Amino acid sequence: MPLYAERPPLPSEDKRWRIVNGTMRKHGYSRNALIETLHTVQSSFGYLDEPAIKFVVRSLRVPLSQAYGVVTFYHFFSLKPPGKHTCTVCTGTACYIKGAQKLVAEAEKRLHIRTGETTPDGEVSLATVRCVGDCGRAPVVLFDGELSAQMEAPRLAAQLERWTTQ
Amino acid sequence: MNVEELQQIAAQAQEERDKFDYEVNVCMGTSCLSQHSDRIRDAIAKEAESCGKKCHVRRTGCMGPCAAGPMVLVEPAGTQYGHVREGDAKDIVSALGGDPVARLDPRLGSYFEGQHFVVLENVGHIDPEKVDEYVARGGYEALLKVLTEMTPAQVIEQISKSGLRGRGGGGYPTGLKWDTVAKVKGAQKYVICNGDEGDPGAFMDRSVLESDPQRVIEGMAIAAYAIGATKGYVYVRAEYPLAVQRLTVALREARRRGFLGNAICETTFSFDIDIRLGAGAFVCGEETALIASIEGKRGTPRPRPPYPAVSGLWGDPTLINNVETFANVPPIIRHGGEWFSSMGTARSKGTKVFALTGKIQRTGLVEVPMGMTLRQIIFGIGGGVPDGRKFKAVQTGGPSGGCLPEEHLDLSISYDALISAGSMMGSGGMIVMDDTSCMVSVARFFMEFCMTESCGKCVPCRAGTVQMYNLLTKICKGEATRRDLDQLTELCEVVGATSLCGLGQTAPNPVLSTLRYFRHEYLAHIDEKRCPAGVCECSPAVEVHA
Structure with a gap:
């Protein structure tokens, strides 16, 4: 058993996930890149949904609770899809x-x-x-x-x- | 990079300039750009080309008088045009070398009288995305001087001598802060630039980052050398996309020219800067909260000490200064600390950039020497209150500051004078209100802001702001009694004295200052159930100002 779980695969074929992954790679999958990564998700997808947050926390090995805390703390992040x-x-x-x-x-x-x-x-x-x-x-x-x-x-x-x- | 090479870059940039007879500088800050000043620039460039005039059309940062935008500045004549439209390109180009286009006169009156540019010295003259233009105006001379001629202690000595104080609002002596971090032992130290301009109604940091980002980078590099740091962060609000973009380009340009990176200017000094985006939390302007946010956590402050100077980012010694503070550093090093301390008042040196907004004739960004009176700024530079209305109050310091009435207009601006008058310097927002503003509802507006922005960590702030907001709402609705007013005053004292960080400690200030100067308005709401300005819910039918 590896000490840490493997990094999860990209959730789908959607090219935007590669942009998200790129941000995390740029920061060496460091835990403190959480906010930066969430910014990328939000700017790529328009909002943060559950699969996206779960993908980010598994990749960065951050507790889901911490990510949820961050997302709800900052006004800039949205959990609901925006209108057209x-x-x-x-x-x-x-x-x-x-x-x-x-x-x-x-x-x-x-x-x-x-x-x-x-x-x-x-x-x-x-x-x-x-x-x-x-x-x-x-x-x-x-x-x-x-x-x-x-x-x-x-x-x-x-x-x-x-x-x-x- | 050495002195000769720096001079060579400057000479090349100058040579490039000399090829042209005229320079047309088009403001492309957020405000003018939103009026499509990019298209104006293109139109002027096209026009100049077609009529064969040797004219260099340049994108620049904010020139100051936003209300007269889009702004265009023509050199060498120094002609300013305001409210320029795409269709004006032809007239502007054909007027080059002749009489200016009269209909485009921005009518700025005495807007620039009494202003003194230190932080904004390059504004309107350089392209913010070109490092060489910054060098041509004396940029990076200071960094080179520091690296080759000065010891870190000498740098700190100059900063201390200048009397520079933190421009983010607190006014802590910058030299002392640098000295503290420099003396702490640590293998890794950090420099952080606080660009989380949370004060709603202020845009000095945005303008500086958009117009002259290299100046901030140079200031940070000098600070890093002085305290022994190798890594820096600029924390910028995500609400300022243009500032982020300009800064990103500026960092890349600075690295390309070797002003950032390893072995800067052929010395052993290495330093690099990363950008971190804020995510819309006012409390992140507080230094310990900002550090938590850079670490990827919720931006909640923690008790101090230990101060960030001892234990900051990831527990390492960290220096945090505001954008404008860093922007003041290069000129101080270039001209010496004594030059800087010759400006201003006894305990507040240099100049201060203010964002002049609200009910005022000429809004925009101004830079004035400390010690100027509020009257000179509001009525001289700003041109007073428009539409024949009467001046009522000026708000400084944002949600942590206060409202000053007409009696205090002759107050000369300094950190200490503003605090003793019940307001504070803050980051530099200056919002003018006329007699159509109700001071109770202004206090409620700020309290609502503090209530929603409270991070919720400590009880006095979390619960106190809600209670104060409810009391203020009650007063606005005309449902309050004198007892409620007493309770509000008491809560102000408790929240101010017991909150953990600056947000809570200063949250009562807008209420306290309006209570001090506009108590009669509170009493009118309570005793007569009437809003003197006619804006509150308690007197919807009374239209005092038709």
């Missing part, structure tokens, strides 16, 4: 002063969901973020990661309209 589009409203201080709450309310009203949820048809996810650093042109909204500054409720509504009626 994401609308992320910045709620940093500068955006708050310039009325980000109104934008959040507008988006919730238009999409009939609450922040952190995805529309039932899986089209649009609504999220908030703590400052993307474009405070000079607050308030700021990210549409599918693209930054739109000096946002107003009608413009936000128009963009959401385009997504939902497509």
Whole structure:
């Protein structure tokens, strides 16, 4: 019996697993590469599901509990798949002063969901973020990661309209 | 690499520059880039080519006045253009060598008056992805000087003499910190650059990393030499993709030129840097939490001592400084500690970069000498409050800081003056509020932030922030009594005194400072069930400001 279990095979043929494996290899499968690897999984797959986390913990020999602790601790990681589009409203201080709450309310009203949820048809996810650093042109909204500054409720509504009626 | 080779790189870069009659610098920081300044650059380059003008079109980092973006700076005339669109390329190119395009005047007024660039000295003049352009402006001279002419003790002496204090907010003397780590014995030491700019409403570190990443790398290398470290990490927020990308390229370029790696500049000194991405946890700005995060764990702080200087990353001696602190190091070495200490106030030396935002005419990034008054920054540089509104408060220090009212506008900025006024320097966010902001709901906003960002390790912070948030909500809804206010004040004291780390210890600050200066607003909510600014739930029908 080897002292340690063998590294697990890639979960599927999906090429994205090789990218994930590449990150772990770059760090010599070291345990402290956990967060870096999870970042790669999230950027490749959009979220972290159970098979992905299990694959990572077996490869890095980290207890599953520790990985779950890390995933739930950091806001950046998501356990749910995102919608086809994401609308992320910045709620940093500068955006708050310039009325980000109104934008959040507008988006919730238009999409009939609450922040952190995805529309039932899986089209649009609504999220908030703590400052993307474009405070000079607050308030700021990210549409599918693209930054739109000096946002107003009608413009936000128009963009959401385009997504939902497509 | 030796002095001659460094000069040769600089000369080559200069020669490259001399081939052109004009330089058109296009801002490609996050803010301008989101307005497609890359297309503007391409359009100008194409236009210049077609009309045969010898013009070098360059991508640069953030030039400061974000609200006037996308920004373009034309050299050697020094003309600035604002709100540039792709269609303006033709006019900009044909105006080269003649009168500037009047309609593109950014109308910055006194924005640059009184500003003094040390950290931002290269901004708008170099391409952040080209190491040679940094060298051409005196980059890596300091590292070479340190490696060939100075002992580690002499380096620390210069930093101590400069009076530089930590720019992340705490204001701990940098020289003293370096000295402590240098004196600890250890085979392996680490240098960490804290780029986890968690303060919502601040973007100084993002801008520095995007615009001049080599400066931070050089500062870290000098620190590594001074304390005897061989390995460094830059911890950057994942919310700053452009900063991460620019830094990645900068590290590769620095390695290519031999400023990082083994036997740097033909000496026995070796040093390399890795990037670690944050994952959206404010508490990771705290040094012990940041270390835990680099180790791949949950970012929870631990009691100090032992300080990271003694037992840090993987138990080894570790030096942690903020991005802006490292960015100040190369000029200090180049010009000497005394030069740096000639700027600023008695106990706060040098300059400070602020992110000026909120209800203010000209938002953006500014760098001013310590000792300047808040009034000069807000009304001089920033142009005051727009739309004929009245200034109400300025918030500094983020969720750990406080709100200062009009009476304190003549306060000259220094670490100590801000603390005695009930706020703090923080990392440099400066958010201006006008009379449409309710100070109770601002306090509640920060408390909600601290509540969700509390890591949950110690009880005072975990439970206290929730209780304070509930009390503030009660006040906002007009359901609170005077007794609730007393309880809130008491909780502030307890949480501040008993929390484990800085997050909890300073979480009550926004409440305490608003209670100190805007107590009448709290009382209006409690006694009259009325929100003076008309924003809270207790007075939805009252529209004070139509």
